[in-house]
Amino acid sequence: MCRHLAYLGPPIALAELLFTPPHSLSHQSWAPRDMRGGGTINADGFGIAWFQDDASVLRVRRAVPLWTDAGLPALAATLRSGAVLAAVRSATVGMPVTETAAAPFTEDRWLFSHNGKVTGWPDSVAELAAALPVRDLLTLDAPTDSALLWALVRARLRAGSTVDGALAAVVPAVARAAPGSRLNLLLTDGETIAATTAGHSLSYRHTPPGVLVASEPLDADPGWIPVPDNSLLVATPTAVTVTALEGALQ
Numbered sequence: 001m002c003r004h005l006a007y008l009g010p011p012i013a014l015a016e017l018l019f020t021p022p023h024s025l026s027h028q029s030w031a032p033r034d035m036r037g038g039g040t041i042n043a044d045g046f047g048i049a050w051f052q053d054d055a056s057v058l059r060v061r062r063a064v065p066l067w068t069d070a071g072l073p074a075l076a077a078t079l080r081s082g083a084v085l086a087a088v089r090s091a092t093v094g095m096p097v098t099e100t101a102a103a104p105f106t107e108d109r110w111l112f113s114h115n116g117k118v119t120g121w122p123d124s125v126a127e128l129a130a131a132l133p134v135r136d137l138l139t140l141d142a143p144t145d146s147a148l149l150w151a152l153v154r155a156r157l158r159a160g161s162t163v164d165g166a167l168a169a170v171v172p173a174v175a176r177a178a179p180g181s182r183l184n185l186l187l188t189d190g191e192t193i194a195a196t197t198a199g200h201s202l203s204y205r206h207t208p209p210g211v212l213v214a215s216e217p218l219d220a221d222p223g224w225i226p227v228p229d230n231s232l233l234v235a236t237p238t239a240v241t242v243t244a245l246e247g248a249l250q
Contacts, residue, residue, distance in 0.1 A: 002215075003028040003042050004087035004103060004113040004186050006193045009210020009237045014050065014076040017084060018066070021218035029066040029088040033216055034201040038117075042066075042088035045102035049111045050081035051190045059106055063099040083190040085111040092117050092145065101142035105150040109189045110157055115200050115215055116182030118145035124178035128152060149174065153187065163187045164194040164234045171196050171245060186213065193235040195227070196245060202227040209237045 005025055007017055018025050023033070029042045046069075047061035062069060066088050087103040095101065103113035118125055125148060129137060132151055140147040149170065156166035171183045175198065182199030193213050195202060203224045204213045213235060217224040227233050232245045 002039075002087060002089050002103070002113070002115040003032055004085070004115055004184075005212065005214035005218075006085045006111075006113075006186055006188050006195070007210070007212045008083050008188065008191070008193055008235070009207075009212075011080040011082040012210075014048065014079045014081065014084060014086075015073060017086060017212075017218070018048070018076050019073050022220070023216060023218050025086055025088060025214075025218075026066050028216055035090075036200060039090040042090045044091035044097045045089040045099065046087065047089075047102040047104050047113075048076075048084070048086040049104040049106055050079070050085075051083040051109075052081065055109070055190065057106060057109065057111065057190075059104060061099050061102045061104075063097055063102065083188065085113060085186065085188055087113040087115075087186075092121075095144045096142060098142055101144050101147065103146060105141055105147065105154075107154055107157075110154065110163070111188050111190075112150045112153060113186040114146040114149050115184040115186070116198070118149070118174060118183075119178045119180045121145045121178070122148075124181075125174060128173060128177055149183075149185065153185070162194075163189050163192050164232060167194050167196050168232055168245065171198055184215070191236065193233070195233045195235075197227050197229050197231045197233075198245065199229070202233070204233060204235060204240060206235070206240045211235045211237055211240060 043065040046066040049059040
């Protein structure tokens, strides 16, 4: 059910996340190790978003497997950034395989991804969706659970929530409305990474002044630390905290 990662720290080539490591995101697109909850490969699209030197965000999304983009490895070797979020997608049965359904979802400085599934979609979360502005519902990137989760998180961010506060509020609300959902969310504003574990794997490697958070470790470095289920991770290049998700409710 998808793989994603986020990096903050000194600028590095995007290839160091997407292609170079032995278990890079590209490798995870066709040979993931920990697809708990369903799925075997992540071949239904991919996306990469990164901050440029002027703090603007660029994004590439495709509706094809990451490994099929022959020109991307060379391009990724030349592009450098100190803030990146990338994902490969395994679409839930019945949901469209389109470019706009692939993470990251973005607005201004916010980059977002979802690894998992909302059970009972869409009826289970209709009440939560009804609380959103109608315009937000009419302009969802795609008719998918991930796009709606992004709209719910984005509403919190627009109202002034921190990145971790937005996730800490949305995940329990969706879990109550749709029990059994898998809600690993990943969000960054270029300064902080916030992530939840709710049904899927997540690990991080903190080597100040940088931090990398990923669904699966990219290599065999012993510095990778698994995040327990039902946790909220908050990371900056200099510090990482992991707390119980319910205890982080705002």
